[in-house]
Amino acid sequence: MNRKTWLSVIWVMLLAAFLIACGGGAPEPDDVSETETTVEEEPVEEAEVVEEEEAAVEDVSAEADVSDIDQVRVAIVMPSTITDLAWSQAIYDALLRLQEEAGGEEVFEIAFSESMFNVTDAAAAIRDYAEEGYDVVIAHGTQYGTSMFEVAPDFPDTTFAWGTAVDTGEDQGLENVFAYEARAEEGGYVAGILASNLSESGVIGVVGPVEAGDAKLYIDGFVAGAMAANPEAQVNVSYTGSFGDTALAAEAANTHIQAGADILTGSAQQVVGAIGVANEQGIPWIGTQSDQSSLAPDIVISTQLYVWDGVMSDIINKHLAGENGGTAYALTLANGGLVMEFSDTLDADAVTAAQEAADQIVAGSLDVMAVIAGEAPMEESEESMAEEEMADFPEIEPVRVALVLPSTTTDLAWSQSIYDSLVEIQEHYGEDVVEIAFSESMFNVTDAAAAIRDYADSGYDLVIAHGAQYGTSLFELAPDFPETSFAWGTTTNTGEEEGVTNVFAYEPRAEQGGYVSGVLAANLTEVGIIGLVGPVDAGDAKLHVDGFLAGVKDTDADVQVNVSFTGSFGDTALAAEAANTHLQAGADILTGSSQQVVGAIGIAQENNIPWLGIQADQSPAGQDVVIATVLYDWTDTLLEMIVSNQAGDYGGRVLQLTLENGGQTMVYDDSLPADAVEAAMAAEQGIIDGTIEIVAEPRN
Amino acid sequence: MQPGRLDRRFIEQLINLLMPFLAVLIAFLIGAVILLLQGVNPLEAYQAMIVGAFGSKNGLADTLVKAIPLMLVGLGIAIAFRGGVINIGAEGQLIVGALVTTFLGVQLGEQLPGFLGIALGLVGGGAMGAIWGSIPGFLKARLGVNEILSTIMMNQIAIQIGFYLLRGPMIDPAEVEAGTNIPHSARLPRTVDMPRFTDMAQSLGITNSAEEAGLSGYLGELYAVLVEPSRLHSGLIFAVLMAVLVYIFLWRTTIGYRIRAVGLNTAASRYAGMQVERTVVLSMTLSGMFAGLAGAVEILGLHHRMFEPTAVSAGYGFSGIVAALFGKLHPLGIIPASILFGGLLVGGDKMQRATQIPQVLILAILGLVVLLVITTDYFVRRRANRRVSVDAEAAESLPDDAHTPSPEASA
Amino acid sequence: MNEDLTTLAIILGIIHSGIRLATPYIYAAVGETFSQRSGVLNLGVDGIMLMGAFFGFYTVFETGSPVLGLLAAAAVGALMGLILCVVSITFQAEQGISGIGLYMFGLGMSSLLFKTLIGSVEGVQGFPILRFCMGGFCLADLPIVGELFFEYNIMTYGAYALVPLSWYLLNRTTWGLKVRAVGQNPEAADSVGVNVNRVRYAAVTIGGTLAGIAGASLSISLLNIFQENMTNGLGFIAVALVYFGSWRPVGVLLGALLFSTVNALQLWVQVLGLNIPSDVAVMMPYLLTIIALALPFRRALQPRALTKPFARGEN
Known part of the structure; x- marks a missing residue:
C-alpha cells in the first residue's frame, strides 16, 4: 500500500539533505572554513x-x-x-x-x-x-x-x-x-614605592598573570616604583601564564616567600590563590583592580582601586544625549579613576612617601611611563617553575597557525607538548592575534596530507605537521603554497635539495634531556636498578633512551638500566605491565616516553615509585611521583617560525630544541635531594658548554 | 501487466537504493543533537562535510585518494567473505605488501625503466600480501585454526616486523646520518612513482586549467580533479580495473564459482566433491593479495616511502570491511561504496577543521552512520523477500545473483 | 644483569604479571563467549570497553567510589550491548560490520566525553590491592604462594571467579542450554518454544556488561587513569581469544593466561637485557597464540549459527 507516502517522505528527506549540501550556494570549499571563529586580522x-x-x-x-x-x-x-x-x-x-x-x-x-x-x-x-x-x-x-x-x-x-x-x-x-x-602603571608605581619602604628583607614578590595589558602596566610601574625607592631592592616577578590559574598563583606566592619576599602583590583574578598563601603565612599583600580585603582583611595593606563610575556614567550620559561613541577614556590617579587606599596600620613614613609619589603623578611632574622606559630592565625571578619559564615574546602581526598531530592534545607527551606551547603563545598575544587550529589523531597519513593542504588552502600562515611520517606529503604540497610556512619534525630535512624553500624542520635533541634524567636517576637510585618503558625503539624515543643510558653510565657504571619497549605508542595497558615488571625486577626509579606511559605512571603512582617524565608535564597522571620532567618548550621554536614567516622568510631552517636554547627545560621537584639536583644541573651545564659529549652505545 | 511490473521493480530498486541515504540522514539527525550540545550549528557542520568531500576539486581528490585503498582492501575482503572466511587481517597484509614494494622500489627502482619498476613493485607487494594471507588460510584449512584469531594476531606481527625493518635494515640512511633515527625508509626513486592524474593529463597534452578551459562551477571542479595538480594518482584506475577483474573472476570462472559455492554452503560443496580446504586457502590468498596490492599502491602512488606501519595501514583493514559490506560484497558495488564511505571519512575530517569540534565526535557520528546503514538493510531485505515470494518465477529466471545479492551470501 | 634476581623470582614475577594482565582479557573474552555461544559475533568489544573504562573512571573521579564506578561501567556496557542487540538481532544486520560500527561509536563517544567532562589525563584512587591481612599477618607475605595468589585487587579475583560461574551458567542451567541451542540450531530451538531472539538479547547484553567491566578493570583497577583509546585494540584480542578457547570459558581463560603470560615473559626478556630486538619480543605473544592453537590436540567447535541472524519462518 503506502508506497506513495513512503516515496514522498523519502523525497522530502532527500531534498532536505540536498539543501544541506547546497546551503551555501556555490560549492566553494574556502567559504566553509570561514566560520565565525575566523578572525579578520584587523585592529x-x-x-x-x-x-x-x-x-x-x-x-x-x-x-x-x-x-x-x-x-x-x-x-x-x-x-x-x-x-x-x-x-x-x-x-x-x-x-x-x-x-x-x-x-x-x-x-x-x-x-x-x-x-x-x-x-x-x-x-x-x-x-x-x-x-x-x-x-x-x-x-x-x-x-x-x-x-x-x-x-x-x-x-x-x-x-x-x-x-x-x-x-x-x-x-x-x-x-x-x-x-x-x-593607567595601572601609576598606581603600580605608588604601590612599588610603598612596598620598598615597608620591606625589611628587600625582596618583593610579584605574581603576574600574563605579561600583557593592564597587568603588565601595573607590574612595570610597580617594579619602577620599588626600584626608585630602593635601588637595592630585589623584585621577583613571575607570570603564571594564565588569568585564572589560582593553584599556580598560590604556588608562585609560595615560591616568592621561600625566596625571601616579605611583601607580595599581583594582578588578575588568579591572585585569590596567592592571597590565600599570603594570609596563611602572614605576608602583607598589595592589591589592584578590586578591593581584595574581603578575602584577607589583615594582610591586604594597600589597594589600587579601579573606579569606573565616572567613565561609565559619562558614556551613558553621552549615549542619552545622542553621542554614541568616539571617545577614549583613561582611568588615572589625576581624574580619580584610580584610587590608592592604604591601611591605617601602616608605617606613616612609608605611606607619606607613597602619597608624595601619587601627588607628583597627579601634578604631572612624574611620568611613570618615562621612568619605566628609562629604567634598566626589571629583574625576573630566577626561581624556575614549569610554567614560569616565559619566552621572550617579540612583536608579531596576527598569525594563523595550524597543527596536524599524530596523537591527541591531551596525550601528556609529544602532541600535547607543542599544543601547550602554542596555547601559551596565544594566551600571551590574545586570540585575535594568534589563531590556532588543529587536527588530532592523524594516524592516517593520507588524512594528514589532506589536512595540511586544507589548512594551507584556507590561508593559514604556518602549518605544522607534527610527525616525521608527514614529511613526504608535506614536500609535495609545500611548493603549491609558496607564501605559507610549513614545518615538520622530528627531522633535519627542510627539502632544500628538492628545491622546497618554505619548510622548517625541527628536532628535539631528546638525548640531552635523556642524559640529564639519566644523571639524576643514577644519583637517586638506591638499589642501582632503573626501569625504562619505551614505545618503539626509534626516533625521538630512541634518542631519549640513548641519552638516558649514557647519562646513567657516565654517572655510575654499576647502575643497571632495564629497557623494555611495548612496540606501540598507545598501548597503555602493556606499558603499565612493563612498569610492573620493572618493579619486580627491582627498579626503584622509572622513566619512559610517548603517550602510552600514562599507564606506567599510574603504576608508579600506585607503588609510590619516582617517575622521570619527558615531553609534557605528566604530573596530572601521577602528581605525587613525577619528580622531574624534561619539558619540551616549543614556544621559542614556534615564535621563531612565526617571526621568520612574517619577515617573508618562509622556511629553510632547521630548529633544534636543546637545553641551551631553552627548547628543553628541566623541571625538578622540591622534594629531591639537593646533591642529585646539583649533579643533574651540572650535567645540564656540561651539555650546554659542550664539555659533555653524549655517546650512544649500540643497542639492539 | 508487463510494463506495470517493470515500473514497480524500478521503484522497488529505487527505494532500496535510497534506504542507506535515509539511514545516513537519521544518523546525521542524531549527530546534529550532539553537535548542538557542543555548541556547533549542525547545518553548517554538515554542509562543510558534504561540500568538503564532494563539492570541490581538492575535496573530490581527497575522497578518491582515500577510496583507492578502501576499494582494493574491500575487494580482498569480498573475495574472502564470498568464500566463507572472514579476513580481519587486511591491516597486516597491507603492511607486509607495502614493505616488500618499498624494498623492491628502493633496491631496484633505479636500474629498471619506470613502468617495469612500478609493475615489479605491484607484483611484489601483491605477492607478499598473498603469502601473508595464505598463512591463516592454510592454518584454517589444515589445522583448524580460526581465521579471525590468526588474522588479528598476524596484524600485530606484521606491525612489529615493520618496525623492526624500518628502524634497522630498511631505515633511510639519511636518518641515521642526521641522528634523528625516524623509522622510515628512503624515498623511492621518482621513476617508480605511479603517475598522478595531472601527469597523465599532461602527457596527453591537456594542460589547460579549468579556468582556461572555460569551465566553471561544479563541472570546472570535476575537470580540475582530472587535470589540475592534486594527489589523485593512477591507482584509482588500477583499483577500478581490479574490481572489474574480480567481478569477472567470481562470476565468470569456475574457480570463482567454487569460491562462492563454498562460501554459500560448505557442506554441500564438499558433498559435491569440491576441495573445500584448497578453496579456503585460495580465497584467503587472493584476499591477502588485494590487501598487499593496496599497500603497494599506497607506496607507489601516494607515500613514496614506507614509514610507521600503522600510519600506512591506517585502519584500512577495518574501514575496508565496511566499504566491502556497504558494497554488498559485490566487486562492482564496492567501487561506489568505497567512494561514498571514503567521502564520509574525508568529509568528517573537513567538518572537524571547519568547526573545530573534536575529531572524535565525528568518529562517533560515523559509527552511528555505519550502525544505521546496516540496520536499514533489514528493510531492503524484507522487501526483497516479499518480492521473491510474490514473483518467484521472475526471480528464478534471473541469470545470476549479481543484481539481487541474497542475504545469505553476505553472511 | 642483577644478581639478586633468582630464576625463581623471575618465574614468579612472570606468572604474577600474567595473572594480573589477563584480567581485562578474561572479562571481555568471557563476555564475548556468551555472545558468540548464542550465535552473535560482537566485534565492538573494544568500543564497549572504552565506554566502560570512561564511565567507570568518571564516576570514581566524581564520587571517589570505585564500587559505583564499577556499576556505572557495567551499566553502560549493558547499554552498548543492547544497542548491538537491536542492530544485530532485531534488524539482523551483518554482524561483522555492526561490531565495527559500535567500535567506532564507542571510541569516538568515550573520547568526546573525556574531552568535554575531564579534559586532561588525571589519576584516581581505584580499587586497592588486597593483601588479606588479619592481625598483622598478611597472606600476601607468604613466600611464593603470597606473591602468586594474594596480591591482586578485587577485580582480578572477580575475573577468575567469573570463569567457573560462566561455565556453570552455560553448561548446567536451563538458560545456558537455551543459549547453546540458539547458537547451534535456532530453528530447532524455536520449534520447541524457545524465544530465540530473547535469549540472544540476554546473552549479548551480558557480554556487553562484561566488556564494560573489562574496561573498568583497566581504568579504575589496573591503571587508575583514563586516556583516549586506552584499550589500544585489546578488545579485538579478546575476541580472538574466544576462538582460542573454542567458546568455552575455561578455554578462554587458558588463552588469556597464555597470551598475557607470554606478554609478561617478553617484557622480562627485555628487562633482563637478553639480546633480542624489542620488536621481536613484542611479537612473541601473538606468534605463540597462533602456534598454540595450531597444535593438533583440539578442534574448534564453532556455534553453527554464529553470525547468522534468526527470523522466524525464514531459511
Whole structure:
C-alpha cells in the first residue's frame, strides 16, 4: 500500500539533505572554513600597544552623575566573573553603584555575561545584547575588540564600549564605539614605592598573570616604583601564564616567600590563590583592580582601586544625549579613576612617601611611563617553575597557525607538548592575534596530507605537521603554497635539495634531556636498578633512551638500566605491565616516553615509585611521583617560525630544541635531594658548554 | 501487466537504493543533537562535510585518494567473505605488501625503466600480501585454526616486523646520518612513482586549467580533479580495473564459482566433491593479495616511502570491511561504496577543521552512520523477500545473483 | 644483569604479571563467549570497553567510589550491548560490520566525553590491592604462594571467579542450554518454544556488561587513569581469544593466561637485557597464540549459527 507516502517522505528527506549540501550556494570549499571563529586580522595590534598611544584620551572626572537618567539598559560581557575580586568585579561594582544612584533596576537595567573566555561566545553575546535593544553594550576585554567592531556597524543606535583599549574605530568609520583603559602603571608605581619602604628583607614578590595589558602596566610601574625607592631592592616577578590559574598563583606566592619576599602583590583574578598563601603565612599583600580585603582583611595593606563610575556614567550620559561613541577614556590617579587606599596600620613614613609619589603623578611632574622606559630592565625571578619559564615574546602581526598531530592534545607527551606551547603563545598575544587550529589523531597519513593542504588552502600562515611520517606529503604540497610556512619534525630535512624553500624542520635533541634524567636517576637510585618503558625503539624515543643510558653510565657504571619497549605508542595497558615488571625486577626509579606511559605512571603512582617524565608535564597522571620532567618548550621554536614567516622568510631552517636554547627545560621537584639536583644541573651545564659529549652505545 | 511490473521493480530498486541515504540522514539527525550540545550549528557542520568531500576539486581528490585503498582492501575482503572466511587481517597484509614494494622500489627502482619498476613493485607487494594471507588460510584449512584469531594476531606481527625493518635494515640512511633515527625508509626513486592524474593529463597534452578551459562551477571542479595538480594518482584506475577483474573472476570462472559455492554452503560443496580446504586457502590468498596490492599502491602512488606501519595501514583493514559490506560484497558495488564511505571519512575530517569540534565526535557520528546503514538493510531485505515470494518465477529466471545479492551470501 | 634476581623470582614475577594482565582479557573474552555461544559475533568489544573504562573512571573521579564506578561501567556496557542487540538481532544486520560500527561509536563517544567532562589525563584512587591481612599477618607475605595468589585487587579475583560461574551458567542451567541451542540450531530451538531472539538479547547484553567491566578493570583497577583509546585494540584480542578457547570459558581463560603470560615473559626478556630486538619480543605473544592453537590436540567447535541472524519462518 503506502508506497506513495513512503516515496514522498523519502523525497522530502532527500531534498532536505540536498539543501544541506547546497546551503551555501556555490560549492566553494574556502567559504566553509570561514566560520565565525575566523578572525579578520584587523585592529588588534593597536590594543596591544595601548600604552604608547596617549593622544586622544579624554580625561573625565571620576564623579558620576546619573541624575538625568530616565531609562537606560546596559549590558556587559566579561572575561571572568563578577566576583573575581579583580578586573570584572571592579567594573560591575561601579555599574551597581550607578544603578543605585539612578534609582534602581527600573531605571537602570544591567545585564551581564560572565566567564566569556571564549571570544566566539562573547561575540554572540555582544550581538544578542545589541539586538535585544540594550543602549550600551560593554565588551570588557581587549580580546573582544575585533568581534565588537564587526557587530557595531549593524547597530548604529547602540553604544559600544571596550577596554583596555584606545581605539574607538574611527579610522574604520565607526561612530558608536567608546574605548577605555586603566593607567595601572601609576598606581603600580605608588604601590612599588610603598612596598620598598615597608620591606625589611628587600625582596618583593610579584605574581603576574600574563605579561600583557593592564597587568603588565601595573607590574612595570610597580617594579619602577620599588626600584626608585630602593635601588637595592630585589623584585621577583613571575607570570603564571594564565588569568585564572589560582593553584599556580598560590604556588608562585609560595615560591616568592621561600625566596625571601616579605611583601607580595599581583594582578588578575588568579591572585585569590596567592592571597590565600599570603594570609596563611602572614605576608602583607598589595592589591589592584578590586578591593581584595574581603578575602584577607589583615594582610591586604594597600589597594589600587579601579573606579569606573565616572567613565561609565559619562558614556551613558553621552549615549542619552545622542553621542554614541568616539571617545577614549583613561582611568588615572589625576581624574580619580584610580584610587590608592592604604591601611591605617601602616608605617606613616612609608605611606607619606607613597602619597608624595601619587601627588607628583597627579601634578604631572612624574611620568611613570618615562621612568619605566628609562629604567634598566626589571629583574625576573630566577626561581624556575614549569610554567614560569616565559619566552621572550617579540612583536608579531596576527598569525594563523595550524597543527596536524599524530596523537591527541591531551596525550601528556609529544602532541600535547607543542599544543601547550602554542596555547601559551596565544594566551600571551590574545586570540585575535594568534589563531590556532588543529587536527588530532592523524594516524592516517593520507588524512594528514589532506589536512595540511586544507589548512594551507584556507590561508593559514604556518602549518605544522607534527610527525616525521608527514614529511613526504608535506614536500609535495609545500611548493603549491609558496607564501605559507610549513614545518615538520622530528627531522633535519627542510627539502632544500628538492628545491622546497618554505619548510622548517625541527628536532628535539631528546638525548640531552635523556642524559640529564639519566644523571639524576643514577644519583637517586638506591638499589642501582632503573626501569625504562619505551614505545618503539626509534626516533625521538630512541634518542631519549640513548641519552638516558649514557647519562646513567657516565654517572655510575654499576647502575643497571632495564629497557623494555611495548612496540606501540598507545598501548597503555602493556606499558603499565612493563612498569610492573620493572618493579619486580627491582627498579626503584622509572622513566619512559610517548603517550602510552600514562599507564606506567599510574603504576608508579600506585607503588609510590619516582617517575622521570619527558615531553609534557605528566604530573596530572601521577602528581605525587613525577619528580622531574624534561619539558619540551616549543614556544621559542614556534615564535621563531612565526617571526621568520612574517619577515617573508618562509622556511629553510632547521630548529633544534636543546637545553641551551631553552627548547628543553628541566623541571625538578622540591622534594629531591639537593646533591642529585646539583649533579643533574651540572650535567645540564656540561651539555650546554659542550664539555659533555653524549655517546650512544649500540643497542639492539 | 508487463510494463506495470517493470515500473514497480524500478521503484522497488529505487527505494532500496535510497534506504542507506535515509539511514545516513537519521544518523546525521542524531549527530546534529550532539553537535548542538557542543555548541556547533549542525547545518553548517554538515554542509562543510558534504561540500568538503564532494563539492570541490581538492575535496573530490581527497575522497578518491582515500577510496583507492578502501576499494582494493574491500575487494580482498569480498573475495574472502564470498568464500566463507572472514579476513580481519587486511591491516597486516597491507603492511607486509607495502614493505616488500618499498624494498623492491628502493633496491631496484633505479636500474629498471619506470613502468617495469612500478609493475615489479605491484607484483611484489601483491605477492607478499598473498603469502601473508595464505598463512591463516592454510592454518584454517589444515589445522583448524580460526581465521579471525590468526588474522588479528598476524596484524600485530606484521606491525612489529615493520618496525623492526624500518628502524634497522630498511631505515633511510639519511636518518641515521642526521641522528634523528625516524623509522622510515628512503624515498623511492621518482621513476617508480605511479603517475598522478595531472601527469597523465599532461602527457596527453591537456594542460589547460579549468579556468582556461572555460569551465566553471561544479563541472570546472570535476575537470580540475582530472587535470589540475592534486594527489589523485593512477591507482584509482588500477583499483577500478581490479574490481572489474574480480567481478569477472567470481562470476565468470569456475574457480570463482567454487569460491562462492563454498562460501554459500560448505557442506554441500564438499558433498559435491569440491576441495573445500584448497578453496579456503585460495580465497584467503587472493584476499591477502588485494590487501598487499593496496599497500603497494599506497607506496607507489601516494607515500613514496614506507614509514610507521600503522600510519600506512591506517585502519584500512577495518574501514575496508565496511566499504566491502556497504558494497554488498559485490566487486562492482564496492567501487561506489568505497567512494561514498571514503567521502564520509574525508568529509568528517573537513567538518572537524571547519568547526573545530573534536575529531572524535565525528568518529562517533560515523559509527552511528555505519550502525544505521546496516540496520536499514533489514528493510531492503524484507522487501526483497516479499518480492521473491510474490514473483518467484521472475526471480528464478534471473541469470545470476549479481543484481539481487541474497542475504545469505553476505553472511 | 642483577644478581639478586633468582630464576625463581623471575618465574614468579612472570606468572604474577600474567595473572594480573589477563584480567581485562578474561572479562571481555568471557563476555564475548556468551555472545558468540548464542550465535552473535560482537566485534565492538573494544568500543564497549572504552565506554566502560570512561564511565567507570568518571564516576570514581566524581564520587571517589570505585564500587559505583564499577556499576556505572557495567551499566553502560549493558547499554552498548543492547544497542548491538537491536542492530544485530532485531534488524539482523551483518554482524561483522555492526561490531565495527559500535567500535567506532564507542571510541569516538568515550573520547568526546573525556574531552568535554575531564579534559586532561588525571589519576584516581581505584580499587586497592588486597593483601588479606588479619592481625598483622598478611597472606600476601607468604613466600611464593603470597606473591602468586594474594596480591591482586578485587577485580582480578572477580575475573577468575567469573570463569567457573560462566561455565556453570552455560553448561548446567536451563538458560545456558537455551543459549547453546540458539547458537547451534535456532530453528530447532524455536520449534520447541524457545524465544530465540530473547535469549540472544540476554546473552549479548551480558557480554556487553562484561566488556564494560573489562574496561573498568583497566581504568579504575589496573591503571587508575583514563586516556583516549586506552584499550589500544585489546578488545579485538579478546575476541580472538574466544576462538582460542573454542567458546568455552575455561578455554578462554587458558588463552588469556597464555597470551598475557607470554606478554609478561617478553617484557622480562627485555628487562633482563637478553639480546633480542624489542620488536621481536613484542611479537612473541601473538606468534605463540597462533602456534598454540595450531597444535593438533583440539578442534574448534564453532556455534553453527554464529553470525547468522534468526527470523522466524525464514531459511
